[in-house]
Amino acid sequence: MNGNPPADLAELLRYMEDTTEKNVCNESIRRLHEMVQHTKQDAKVGLAYMKWYEIENMCREEGRKEGELVVITILRNLVRQNYSVEEISHLTELPCTVIKEIEEQLNSHPEWDNEQVLAGIQSPVIPERLKL
Known part of the structure; x- marks a missing residue:
């Protein structure tokens, strides 16, 4: 193959990138497109997707x-x-502002458990740059 996929595979990949009628170019893809359209219109599938989401x-x-x-x-x-x-x-690589805010909660309310401390702070504990 040397990096050149067969035409059928290239057509399928093009269709998978953009599942529209304009990319239906052979009978196999037409059957696939009909299944995709049927699935998209099935209310049960939409509901299952929303529940999963x-x-x-x-x-x-x-x-x-x-x-x-x-x-x-x-x-x-x-x-x-x-x-x-x-x-x-x-x-920890956490910002000083977050640490100070948590430290203030811990010092002001030593009886609080971690959930109460979390509820009492305004800043996100884990900044966006550290999230996966």
């Missing part, structure tokens, strides 16, 4: 919250060991 978002949000709670546990331990905000920032 909602479940995925819910799982992602739960995972994010668990990660934030772990970060607060780590920060709580470092604050107890008298690490400075700058040292904690250097170790």
